[in-house]
Amino acid sequence: MAGPDRAPGKNWLGRVASLKFTLAILVLLGIGVALSYQNRDGGWVTWLMVGPLALFALNLIAAIATHPTIRTQAWLLIFHLALLAIILLVAAGRLTYLKGAIELTEGEVFGGELTRAESGLWHWWRLDRVRFVNQGFTINYAPGVQREHTYNRVRWVDEHGIERTATIGDQTPLVLYGYRFYTSFNKGFAPVFSWYPAGGGAPRRGSVHLPSYPAKEFSQAQGWTLPGNLKVWAMLQIDEVILDRDKASRFRAPEKHRLVLRIGDDRHELRPGGRVALPQGVLVYEGLRAWMGYRVFSDWTLPWLLASCALAVVSLALHFWRKFSAKPWSPA
Amino acid sequence: MERELQLLWVAVACYVAAGVVAIFGVVLGKRPERTVLGLLTAALAIHGYSIGVRWERLGHGPFITLFEILSSNIWSLTLVFALAYWRYRPVRPIAAIVMPILFVMMAWLLVTDPERGHLPATYDTLWLYIHIGFGKIFLGAVLVAVGMAGVILLREAGWGIAKLARLPADDRLDDLAYRFMALGLIFETLMLVAGAIWAQDAWGRYWAWDPLETWAFITWLTLAFALHLRFTVKTSPRTGAVMILSVFALAFLTFFGVPFISTSPHKGAI
Ligand code: HEM
Numbered sequence: 001m002a003g004p005d006r007a008p009g010k011n012w013l014g015r016v017a018s019l020k021f022t023l024a025i026l027v028l029l030g031i032g033v034a035l036s037y038q039n040r041d042g043g044w045v046t047w048l049m050v051g052p053l054a055l056f057a058l059n060l061i062a063a064i065a066t067h068p069t070i071r072t073q074a075w076l077l078i079f080h081l082a083l084l085a086i087i088l089l090v091a092a093g094r095l096t097y098l099k100g101a102i103e104l105t106e107g108e109v110f111g112g113e114l115t116r117a118e119s120g121l122w123h124w125w126r127l128d129r130v131r132f133v134n135q136g137f138t139i140n141y142a143p144g145v146q147r148e149h150t151y152n153r154v155r156w157v158d159e160h161g162i163e164r165t166a167t168i169g170d171q172t173p174l175v176l177y178g179y180r181f182y183t184s185f186n187k188g189f190a191p192v193f194s195w196y197p198a199g200g201g202a203p204r205r206g207s208v209h210l211p212s213y214p215a216k217e218f219s220q221a222q223g224w225t226l227p228g229n230l231k232v233w234a235m236l237q238i239d240e241v242i243l244d245r246d247k248a249s250r251f252r253a254p255e256k257h258r259l260v261l262r263i264g265d266d267r268h269e270l271r272p273g274g275r276v277a278l279p280q281g282v283l284v285y286e287g288l289r290a291w292m293g294y295r296v297f298s299d300w301t302l303p304w305l306l307a308s309c310a311l312a313v314v315s316l317a318l319h320f321w322r323k324f325s326a327k328p329w330s331p332a
Numbered sequence: 333m334e335r336e337l338q339l340l341w342v343a344v345a346c347y348v349a350a351g352v353v354a355i356f357g358v359v360l361g362k363r364p365e366r367t368v369l370g371l372l373t374a375a376l377a378i379h380g381y382s383i384g385v386r387w388e389r390l391g392h393g394p395f396i397t398l399f400e401i402l403s404s405n406i407w408s409l410t411l412v413f414a415l416a417y418w419r420y421r422p423v424r425p426i427a428a429i430v431m432p433i434l435f436v437m438m439a440w441l442l443v444t445d446p447e448r449g450h451l452p453a454t455y456d457t458l459w460l461y462i463h464i465g466f467g468k469i470f471l472g473a474v475l476v477a478v479g480m481a482g483v484i485l486l487r488e489a490g491w492g493i494a495k496l497a498r499l500p501a502d503d504r505l506d507d508l509a510y511r512f513m514a515l516g517l518i519f520e521t522l523m524l525v526a527g528a529i530w531a532q533d534a535w536g537r538y539w540a541w542d543p544l545e546t547w548a549f550i551t552w553l554t555l556a557f558a559l560h561l562r563f564t565v566k567t568s569p570r571t572g573a574v575m576i577l578s579v580f581a582l583a584f585l586t587f588f589g590v591p592f593i594s595t596s597p598h599k600g601a602i
């Protein structure tokens with residue numbers, strides 16, 4: 001086996017390719033991972049990973065270019081090339097990814113807006129092209145309020161103008177224009193309202209998402225602002241058991257419920273169809289629906305990463321296979 | 333559940349008997365190898381049956397509670413070790429080192445609660461089985477290497493040199509141990525990739541540095557470091573053995589420590 005004595009020349013490339021440097025980088029990377037794991041929030045933390053990974057890539061490129069052992073053993077070479085590809089792809093992915101979240105009431109169309117988003121510097125936004133409808137979902141619960149499978153029906157129009165439907169959930173996302181939409185545990189109830197402005201004008205309809213259910217079962221309240229800067233606060237009072245601790249049940253919007261509204265100093269209690277007349281207009285409570293929270297993820301590198309990983313593992317296995325079968329182990 | 337547990341205790345008794353016979357074999361300079369292999373095989377069959385009965389009863393595999401994870405790993409680690417034992421005759425006495433490690437896990441198993449846990453919806457995928465299967469082979473391969481590393485270190489410490497003389501010389505042990513480490517690297521890499529595929533499907537991200545992912549990655553880096561150290565500075569079998577133990581310790585903590593510091597295997601899971 002080649003050792004340091006067969007290391008490449010002492011020119012600058014040879015130094016960058018040094019295998020002692022590799023050892024140092026592996027240690028640095030380990031420390032970087034451990035530190036960034038403990039200090040997740042600091043902005044500087046990113047550099048604890050980016051620094052060692054950049055050195056890793058440089059060292060690897062130099063070794064691939066100059067190291068005799070790595071160049072003459074095809075599978076070892078392919079393995080290290082695949083490692084390099086993985087690092088470069090991960091870097092490209094970090095620059096162009098998008099991670100976000102949305103919430104859609106049953107029947108609502110996704111219009112391209114995210115409620116929360118985090119993206120790489122060069123993410124190529126195409127979300128404005130994406131449209132789909134949440135057509136409602138079913139989630140069963142085992143006794144003890146243990147969530148089981150999620151079945152979420154969605155509808156969209158594909159690139160050829162054909163209407164399509166699918167059921168997504170758990171392991172199955174909806175993939176549109178490279179964006180992957182995953183259902184999540186985050187879901188809840190949404191009172192739907194219509195607003196009829198005083199003195200005519202087009203009525204408006206909208207829903208308000210109450211906090212996640214059952215995660216925030218005991219704080220089912222939300223505030224928002226109506227046209228004309230009217231501050232409204234609503235609280236849902238459920239008068240039946242939705243998710244039963246003692247037996248299997250299903251997530252659904254409660255039938256027996258009241259909505260307590262607070263507008264200014266006035267308190268109102270509404271059931272579906274109930275209304276509140278105000279000087280600015282009339283607010284009608286249409287009923288209760290469910291909303292689903294989706295995780296949105298986009299990273300074009302995924303298939304390439306998978307291919308590079310597959311190549312890395314296969315070449316690693318073949319390298320060792322060749323090496324060990326050329327010289328079977330013997331006890332003496 | 334009674335029946336499952338009874339079978340389990342019978343299997344544990346067989347494992348312990350195999351280990352005790354192996355240890356006495358080394359101490360007394362005897363070779364009770366057929367007995368050891370026979371006891372291991374019987375233990376694996378009975379234990380495997382017990383796991384099967386529980387699987388059938390609960391409708392999910394042994395990977396939810398600590399009890400299930402320990403039990404299934406004792407089984408898979410013994411299986412990998414028994415295969416190595418059967419195949420590599422010259423190193424069979426390493427059973428005297430490997431079995432006591434499994435005893436520790438069995439003692440831990442005895443004090444864990446065998447109640448059922450809840451299977452999260454995200455666990456209902458083939459990728460989980462693939463991920464876990466690769467992980468078990470990885471840990472098994474490293475355990476076999478630990479057996480040889482243990483012999484090297486015991487000799488180094490001057491303990492039982494005569495008793496261990498029957499085993500191949502240190503450099504030969506080191507060579508074989510690192511073949512198992514190479515196997516471990518392949519399967520750990522496969523485990524990480526299968527895990528990432530599962531994570532992408534289940535939680536919409538392939539990697540998020542959750543505690544398990546972080547420690548599994550650090551273990552992978554340590555394994556890469558150990559292999560590189562070996563040809564970069566031509567390490568002695570002793571240093572090689574210390575590296576093997578470090579990788580095993582990290583892997584062991586990742587498998588059995590981290591999931592129970594945070595409440596569920598993979599925090600993002602539920
Ligand atoms: C900075 C990054 C790296 C560089 C520059 C590098 C370079 C090299 C070189 C030059 C060799 C051949 C050594 C010889 O036999 O003389 C080698 C072997 C090897 N490297 Fe790397 N490597 C790097 C990272 C990694 C990583 C992260 C792994 C992952 C586990 C890895 C796994 C291996 C393996 C398995 C061998 C073959 C060992 C054997 O045949 O016994 N390398 N590497």
